[in-house]
Amino acid sequence: MVAGNARYVRYIIIAVFTLAVFYFVSSSKYDTVTIPSGLGKTGQPAQKGKTDESRSQPQQPIDKAKGGSDNTVTTPKPQKGDDAKSPLALTPEDPNWDAKLVSPAPGPRMNATFVTLARNSDVWDIARSIRQVEDRFNRRYNYDWVFLNDKEFDDTFIKITTSLVSGKTHYGKIAEEHWSFPEWIDQDKAKKVREDMAERKIIYGDSVSYRHMCRFESGFFFRQPLMMNYEYYWRVEPSIELYCDIHYDPFRVMHEGGKKYSFVLSLYEYAETIKTLWDSTKKFMKNHPEHLAADNAMQFLSDDGGETYNNCHFWSNFEVGNLNWLRSKAYIDFFESLDRDGGFFYERWGDAPVHSIAAGLMLNKSEIHFFNDIAYWHVPFTHCPTGEKTRLALRCHCNPSENFDWKGYSCTSRFFDVTGQTKPAGWEDQKD
Ligand SMILES: Nc1nc2c(ncn2[C@@H]2O[C@H](COP(=O)(O)OP(=O)(O)O)[C@@H](O)[C@H]2O)c(=O)[nH]1
Ligand SMILES: [Mg+2]
Helix, strand or coil: CHHHHHHHHHHHHHHHHHHHHHHHHHHCCCCCCCCCCCCCCCCCCCCCCCECCCCCCCCCCCCCCCCCCCCCCCCCCCCCCHHHHCCCCCCCCCCCCCCCCCCCCCCCCCCEEEEEECCHHHHHHHHHHHHHHHHHCHHHCCCEEEEEECCCCCHHHHHHHHHHCCCCEEEEECCHHHCCCCCCCCHHHHHHHHHHHHHCCCCCCCCHHHHHHHHHHHHCHHHCHHHCCCCEEEECCCCCEECCCCCCCHHHHHHHHCCCEEECCEEECCHHHCCCHHHHHHHHHHHCHHHCCCCCCHHHHCCCCCCCCCCEEECCCCEEEEHHHHCCHHHHHHHHHHHHHCHHHHCCCCHHHHHHHHHHHHCCHHHEEECCCCCEEECCEEECCCCHHHHHHCCCCCCHHHECCCCCCECHHHHHHHCCCCCCCCHHHHCC
16 A cells, blocks of 8 residues: 555656656747747748749738738837847947857847849849848848839749748739829820930930839839838849948837938939929928928928928938838828829939938938948949948948048938938048
8 A cells, every 4th residue: 555655656756747847848948039929920030942922913911910900010029038138239339249140140020021123134133132131131130022023023033032032032013003104194295205305315214114113112112912011121122232241130220219211322313303393392291281290301301491402312222111101191192192293204203302302301300310330332322331440340341432421412411410410430531
């Protein structure tokens, strides 16, 4: 009897011990990346080579957790402890600075994606861009990449880009109504404008597709079904260069700093292409004063309090921005008002001045960010960070003498003045 009891006690002890071991193993946490729930990746890093099945028309929204009830999408709050363990470190002096660029990068992920509009023929040029973005940044973050095209993407494009992106890739064909003439456009008038611009040798002046592209980037990319579940985007074009390591997550800088729009290069627009854009903008401001931000950056856009446009704009081939802002009533009202006026076709309005005017008028100054650390080239301009210390710390390979920021044709100096920011040491040596 006593021997029998001892056996039962032994069984109980073994069972308790087994349960304790099981509990310990299942609840232990590795000190690596924590992907917030609700990003639709089932908590796993993106699987290499996985593409979205919904590449053919019509695009389907990616099955991700939906955001707020007012059609905005949010980045889930980081899980407890994430921020404390991995606070953003922006300079080598910050204690948490990621000097070794470990992979995968610690810290939370934002609800964000890269986005590229491209033709199948752009495949090798976008391959170059992707390789730079991955090597300098995304290999440690594995953010998704959305590719959009007015035609069906071919197998080569999908195969090459999927092999290069470390996150998940999605391919979407743009709906006809987002890449065509609206019915109120007078085709003959538009044609005459193209012929006239061709004669005057205005760049892209005779191109129909370029105009569709500019209208699409102004009013539709951010509401494509594949984009609807993301909160932030980073636009990448074919044949760009990134010259420095990116040690922190720019999406996180946007999120934690309350930023809605960002840039690396700014300049003056070719006035002949936007002759009546400011008249249309003034009409919009009169009709919708409620959309103007209290502390807006009008002084960046105008030297006479809004009477005329000085043609300053952020160069939109690079953008990191908030999609909820572009999907807001304010922005959509602005785009629709411009679209009705017809200047995408009767002139050759670019998406860069359109985005910039919107940001300058409808955002507070503090919501627009200049990324000095992201060194960038798109033909023919270079942004190379000012300050040798920064360039060495970020292992940059750009030639500082090619930095456009402080040259006479750049508007970046004006941006610093308007927003009351101190220009980086050494900026004066780089003036013309
Ligand atoms: N799918 C598609 N993409 C286009 C077309 N035209 C331009 N793009 C893309 O739109 C972006 C801007 O065009 P780009 O030729 O670089 O213009 P630029 O930077 O103003 O000289 C790039 O990402 C191009 O790949 C087009 O007709 N179809
Ligand atoms: Mg380009």
